[in-house]
Amino acid sequence: MDDRQLSDRDHQALASFRHALRVFLRFSEEAAREADVTPAQHQLMLAIKGWSGPLPPTVAELAHQLQLKHNSTVELVQRAAAAELVRSDPNPLDRRQHLTRLTERGEASIASLSLLHRDELRRFRTEMNDVLRELN
Template sequence: MARAITEEEYRALAGFRQELREFLSFSETAAQDAGLTPQQHQALLAIRAAPKAVLIGELARQLALRPNSVTGLVDRLAKQGLVERRETEGDRRRVPVSLTSRGEELIENLADAHRGELRRIRPLLANLLLRI
């Protein structure tokens, strides 16, 4: 039988969840300030993190979206000049997507801001995790 959760653990869990929500709020605001939706930001980050051009199907899996939704998302990012497709014959889900130089610059700036925020809250998160 699992031991009961202590009052301190409840406070730590609540604090950790609050910090996660505040980080997500920071992230959403940073994306919006850069002219992106949070979903577009996540897509750019996933594309940048991939070792090579990412396929629509793989991007859909990473974003937990349907491939047709990701196709529309990629279309909007391409219209902004942030990503490019390498068109191939056949299945649109097999189209490699990569960042343009403009997309690279934008995601680098956002990643730098996020890294700074995570470094700022790291001690607090670590402390909360130790208390759980």
């Protein structure tokens, strides 16, 4: 069998990988809901907290990070601001842009969610190592 054809074992490994991803995503969605935020708000807060730029991220930068359309990101930021998870302030360097920051509530929420996710990712890593070995 050449490298362009997949064996039954390869298909089983790919199916296992996809299943493990879905299990992780379901865990993440449920953890967010249990923390009283939507999964989208959780992803937004994580994108803000994990932002490495010199300034807080703009809506355009968040849209790129989240792979959402600009107007969808604006709505997400507005809903998260209404829930007191984030705040959006004009960029002092370019007043056309808004910089998005976590509030105290947002900081507390992402801190607890990130701890849960780190532990789940440690479990997930072990499972993924086994699955990925099967694809060699």
